[in-house]
Amino acid sequence: MTTQAEHERAVVDAVPTGLFIGGRWRPAASGAVFEVEDPSVARPLRTVADADAADALDALSAAHAAQESWAAHPPRERGEILRRSYELIHTRIDDLALLMTLEMGKPLAEARGEVAYAAEFFRWFAEEAVRIDGGYAVSPDGKDRLLVMRRPVGPALLITPWNFPLAMGTRKIGPAVAAGCTMIVKPAEQTPLSMLMLAGIMAEAGLPDGVLNVITTSRPGAVVEPLMRDGRVRKVSFTGSTAVGRLLIAQSAQEVLRVSLELGGNAPFIVCEDADLDAAVDGAVQAKMRNIGEACTAANRLYVHAGVADEFARRLARRMGGMAVGRGTEPGVEVGPLIDEDGRGKVRELVGQALDGGAKALTGAESPPGEGYYYAPTVLVDVPADAALLHEEIFGPVAPVIAFDDEDEVIAAANATPYGLVSYLFTENLRRAFRISERLDTGMIGLNKGVVSNPAAPFGGVKQSGLGREGGRAGVEEFLETRYLAMPSP
Known part of the structure; x- marks a missing residue:
């Protein structure tokens, strides 16, 4: 055999x-x-x-x-x-x-x-x-x-x-x-x-x-x-x-x-106060953890309305913290290794800098022991505005959650990047969905979806994406x- x-x-x-x-x-x-x-x-x-x-x-x-x-x-x-x-x-x-x-x-x-x-x-x-x-x-x-x-x-x-x-x-x-x-x-x-x-x-x-x-x-x-x-x-x-x-x-x-x-990309993931929170968490896991976070379409900055931010972060940490990490050929594994030591080293550096600046890790923020280039799924809150991981691609399983109060604030933050590949937006209000979507400066938008890729659709970005x-x-x-x-x- x-x-x-x-x-x-x-x-x-x-x-x-x-x-x-x-x-x-x-x-x-x-x-x-x-x-x-x-x-x-x-x-x-x-x-x-x-x-x-x-x-x-x-x-x-x-x-x-x-x-x-x-x-x-x-x-x-x-x-x-x-x-x-x-x-x-x-x-x-x-x-x-x-x-x-x-x-x-x-x-x-x-x-x-x-x-x-x-x-x-x-x-x-x-x-x-x-x-x-x-x-x-x-x-x-x-x-x-x-x-x-x-x-x-x-x-x-x-x-x-x-x-x-x-x-x-x-x-x-x-x-x-x-x-x-x-x-x-x-x-x-x-x-x-x-x-x-x-x-x-x-x-x-x-x-x-x-x-x-x-x-x-x-x-x-x-x-x-x-x-x-x-x-x-x-x-x-x-x-x-x-x-x-x-x-x-x-x-x-x-x-x-x-x-x-x-x-490259620096995708914002926006969750409004009226969003279906279960659907938003599911979408965040898809948008963040697809391909171990090593994707230009990965959710890089998760902006969540202040009224639901704590609950969203807790649910997301519970989901990501419970994901099985290991060799991709093993049954039940959901998170494999990063591509190489340079890739893992960059993730470590970005998370470490954010933690030094006052961010808190609800789960993860560490490399499991043993061989291979693994990094634990990580959820961060209280991330300082100048943290490097909010301004460049993380390319790893790290989700920084940032609270916001109003639409103008979150749209300005979402667009404050030289990249413009994809955005994600979760809301149950149709008028709000169109209003925000029309102001987001990206080539693609996932509305109540964590994955936008489709062979029948035009994939691409604007600005430096x-x-x-x-x-x-x-x-x-x-x-x-x-x-x-x-x-x-x-």
């Missing part, structure tokens, strides 16, 4: 660990490799090929060579490839989820949820592939006919983060395939295995050689910059930190690339150019 450890090893060992270029697996030209770590035990999980700039340019050459034929590929067949990929993902959901848990740390049940969510992007964009249209019009003076056509942008560089290693990939790959763009995918060095497995699935689904190329590297800056400077890349899509996003915008200027960026949208009808638009053809009237 196979043990759990043997099963885990078999799943990990089945994943190709080379570079995927031009439809073939190959080692890095230098032969270099780097280690992928299991954050639950702080030990190496697998080694993968460590690409350099020459490998990246080989991947770009493969994408460039395939672009013309792929752009001419029938839209229906592009959609069918995505549909077959969607179906294959569901046949491998258990292995993909286990792989994600081992390389990233999230509990297995949550990893299964991400795999299903990731697959939905392929189903959605499979249907969008045949709905790309144009237009025909008579010019106002009647002398010309005006034809508008859509065409793929061209080879795209897709850079994905470690916190949602599969879903952030399919959210970019799906519309690129639907639009007829070839691509080079650079997954995060912490979590490349999920993307490598996905590349094999898409090849099995019939994706032509060179359309999808995957390069893994421990030196992202040295690999990405030459691609950005090469005129054959025409589009870059990045999910990650605002600091790196700014750098990519600067690098994209030389070749005037189309840019889509989904960057990014440019462009992913998902929904807007998602494929990011990979299309508009061409206008003028001709004389017949």
